[in-house]
Amino acid sequence: MAACRVLLVDQGLSRSREWGPVLETKGHGLTRVAGLPEVTELARESYDLVVVHAPSAGEALSPFLVALAGEEEAPDVVVVMDTPDAARAVAWMKCGARDCLMAPVTSEQIGLLADGRAAASASGRGRVAGKTQIVTCNPRMEALLSMLDRVADSSASVLITGESGTGKELIARYVHGKSSRSKGPFVAVNCAALPESLMESELFGHEKGAFTGAIGRKAGKFELAEGGTLLLDEITEMPVTLQAKLLRAIQEKEVDRLGGTAPVSVNVRVVATTNRDLKEAIETREFREDLYFRLNVIPVKIPPLRERKEDIEALARHFMARFSALDGRIVKNLTEDAVGRLQNYPFAGNVRELENLIHRAVLLADGETIGAEALWFEEGEMPLPTPATQAEISHDFKGAPLREVERIVIFDTLEQTGGNRTHAAKILGISVRTLRNKLNEYRADGSEIP
Known part of the structure; x- marks a missing residue:
C-alpha cells in the first residue's frame, strides 16, 4: 500500500500526540501546523489527508474547505469537533469536508483513515477528481474514466446509463470535478422524487403570482447551477410534457420561468442518468427521441459489478477502511474466504449493495478481521458464528x-x-x-x- 501523507492542523488536539508512531509503523507520514493561513497551498500540493481541529481553524474553516474542494488533486479533509453540532458538521461537509469526527480521535482511527486514503490511491488505477474518489482496477472502467478525462472540460451533455447502485451519480460528480466548471455548483435533481405538478417550477423557476402559493420569485435548478453542472437523475421519470421544455433549455441555453415575461440565459452543463432502457422508453413514447439525441452527446454505460469482479476486493477494502473510521472500529483485514465469498456473489444491488454489506461486516467482525462468517448477504440470513x-x-x-x-x-x-x-x-x-x-x-x- 502506498504511503499517505497526513497534515494535522491544530493547537493541542487531545490524543493527537499518539498519532505519529502509529502512522509511522503503517508507513504513513504526519506533519503538524498551528493554523490554516499557512496551509492551503501546502495541503493542495503535498498531502493526501488533512485533519483540521475545528476550534483551531475558527471562521476560516469553511472558506478553506471550499478552496480545497475545487482542486483536481485535493486531499481528503476530516474535521474534528470538540462538541457535537450537527448543523455545523453538515455545513462543513457541504463545503467539501469528507467527514466530521468527535474528539478525541484515537491513533487507531487516524491510522484507518490514512489506510483508507492510501488504499483508494493504490487500488488498481483509481481516480480522484476534487472530492470524488473512484476505486477501480477494471479495464472497462479505466477506459471509461480515461475517455471522461478527455471530454470533461467540454460543454457537451453526458448521458450515464447503468443498473441501480453502479455509481451513476459518482461518475457525474467525477465529470464535474474534472471540468473547468468544478469551482461552480453541482446541483442534483431526482426526477423520480418530484411530483409532476412541481417539477417545472423546480427546474425552471417561477415569478411571484405565477400560481397559487407563489408568494415570491424563485430561481429554478438551472439558474442555481449557473457556471456549473446540473445532474438530472432518473431522467426517464420526467413527464413527456416537460421534456420539450427541457430540450429547448439545453438547445437555447435559456429557461422560461413560470409566469415570466422574458427568457433567462443560463450557462449549465447537463448530465443525465437512468437505469432504464432508453430505446424501449422511446418506442413506448415515454421519452422523446430528440431529447435522447441531445443528451446522448457523450454516452457512458457503467458495467454492473458482477462484470468487473476484480473491483470487488478493492472496493471492499476501501469501504472497510471508511466504515472502520466512521464507527470507531479497528477492522483492517479480509480473509481469503471472505474475499472468495464476495467474488462469488452476484450483487444485484451493485456497488451500493457491497457498501452496505461491508458496513454490516465491520460492525459484526470478530476482532480486526472480516471473515466469511461476518458477511450477511440476505434479509433474514443470520451471520455465521466465528x-x-x-x-x-x-x-x-x-x-x-x-x-x-x-x-x-x-x-x-x-x-x-x-x-x-x-x-x-x-x-x-x-x-x-x-x-x-x-x-x-x-x-x-x-x-x-x-
Missing part, C-alpha cells in the same frame, strides 16, 4: 428455536449501534417498521428492550 466464539455462544443457540436466535441477533445489533434503530435495521437488512414490530413482540413477551 470459530473463536462458536463454543462460547453454543449454549445460547444450540437447540434454540429460530425465534430466540433472531431475538439475540437483533438485541446484539441494537447494542452495537447504541440503540439506534434506524442504523440497526439497516445492518440487519430489514425495514425500521419490521424491527419495531419485532421489538413490540419481544416487549409483549416480557423481554427488556435495549
